[in-house]
Amino acid sequence: MNSKNERQLRSALKQFDRKYLLESALPLLSDYVTRDSLISQIRHLKCVTTEHVIVDVFMDLLKETEITDDKVAEIIPVVMLMGIAHNPSRRKWTAYTLEGNVQQDKLDSDLEDAIKHNFLENNIHATVIVRCLNNLHWIRIVKKKLVKNKLKVSAPLYVAHFIGQPYLFFSPKDTSDTFIQPLTDSLGYDNFKFSNLDGYDLTSLLKHLNQKGLKRGFVGRLPSLNNVEETPMGKDFSQHADKRKFISDIMGPCPPKLSNYVVEAKNLPWKGRLTNPLMREKTFNMRIQFKTNDTVEMLKDMAECGALKVPPPSYVINLMGTGKNNIKLRVQGGNGATDSENQTDA
Structure with a gap:
């Protein structure tokens, strides 16, 4: 050796x-x-x-x-x-959604042969290894390319696929479409699309993708929020526990563990438009990004201490979308509010 x-x-x-x-x-x-x-x-x-x-x-x-x-x-x-x-959490994964109907998932050897065949048909030369572990297909691909009469070997590309789920997760992120399509065909799907989602926890990414698109809508105020708890120190009007429970009920059991949560909104009206005629036709864009170890727990803490109003806005209810810790306002088509005038409907 x-x-x-x-x-x-x-x-x-x-x-x-x-x-x-x-x-x-x-x-x-x-x-x-x-x-x-x-x-x-x-x-x-x-x-x-x-x-x-x-x-x-x-x-x-x-x-x-x-x-x-x-x-x-x-x-x-x-x-x-x-x-x-x-230990997949050591790498950052980027998600793609697969489109089409699959009749039956392939075995390791069959999938490996299919990928190699589709790569050759697309003039892609690579070594491919497929293993099924923990109910996932794990794929390692090393692309080979002839450069100036020398064989150049690229860094390994890793792909994870939850068996029975229409999603592919790639690491590293930069992968060309011509490379992804043969993998999509090998799994029996017709097409793919970029999901605009990446992270380190594959299980949380899968939960997020499965929940994406759910329209929970606005929720009404729960009866528990109108209750005042009796404590040994007297009546507790803060309702900290009720507010936290309210957010927990919205998120549901085992919500995705997100560390980078982005919220975007476009063409929002100004709050002062009713009193200022010049603002009636003006709108602005909003982008908020939460960066924390666990966004759901952070939102619960914010509601409990009063930093987030209850009932919360729709983007918290859905926990979907895209978000910076600072809110940046941009007025559409001209002058708008200054830093001291950033009152919004959002």
């Missing part, structure tokens, strides 16, 4: 925790190093069984076998793909 392959394989194996390492990753090379021999060697060395110790001992045993460099080079991308599947 040459030093380059050894370094890459060692680095790829160190992505996993101890349980996944022993149960899923190392069995890929069980023809060369068995689990029993590995554990026996660790006990013989009297080492603490950490992930790094397991990998180091495993690599020492593997170097003593007759494994070829070609076999190691074949295993490395598979291990790297399994590492992405094991």
